[in-house]
Amino acid sequence: MPIPKEGETFRLLNYATNNVLVANKGTGNEGALTAYNRNTVYQDQIFELVSRSDGTFYIQAFHINMNGVYGRIFSIMDNVGMKYEYSGNESLRFTFEEGSSNRAGWYRLVTPAYNLVLTGKPWNYHADGEKYDDQYFKFETDYGEFTKSADA
Numbered sequence: 001m002p003i004p005k006e007g008e009t010f011r012l013l014n015y016a017t018n019n020v021l022v023a024n025k026g027t028g029n030e031g032a033l034t035a036y037n038r039n040t041v042y043q044d045q046i047f048e049l050v051s052r053s054d055g056t057f058y059i060q061a062f063h064i065n066m067n068g069v070y071g072r073i074f075s076i077m078d079n080v081g082m083k084y085e086y087s088g089n090e091s092l093r094f095t096f097e098e099g100s101s102n103r104a105g106w107y108r109l110v111t112p113a114y115n116l117v118l119t120g121k122p123w124n125y126h127a128d129g130e131k132y133d134d135q136y137f138k139f140e141t142d143y144g145e146f147t148k149s150a151d152a
Helices: none
Strands: 009-014 019-023 033-037 047-051 057-064 070-076 079-083 095-098 107-111 116-118 124-126 137-140
Touching (some): 033 079, 070 116, 107 137
Antiparallel strands (some): 009 047, 009 137, 057 070, 107 116, 116 124
């Protein structure tokens, strides 16, 4: 499955766990990034890409927090989650590396500034380390009918 175009919504399905990532709203400027069974579609599982001029992307949650801000996935050493304030932080910028063979169509979500890759736990791991199945995600765009809520 190709990388979605900007504005196209998707869920991030993990190759190893068959779970999807979930953007938890949190109460302040950060929230947790968790994983959940893919069988039921919830709004907090939906993401979209925001492209940047440097070739990286923000992975932005489709829903907003209490302060009316969209969350973006972040990944820094020993921490992953949702950030609800934007300061040009490099931990919010991702590139995508497609797998090969049985992982073709699945992508590693890499934070180049920190040389980290997101895993399905979710957690992170050194991007130049060994490549494990839990580092690969599919952009699942065929998750069924879903509409943006009025408050998003």
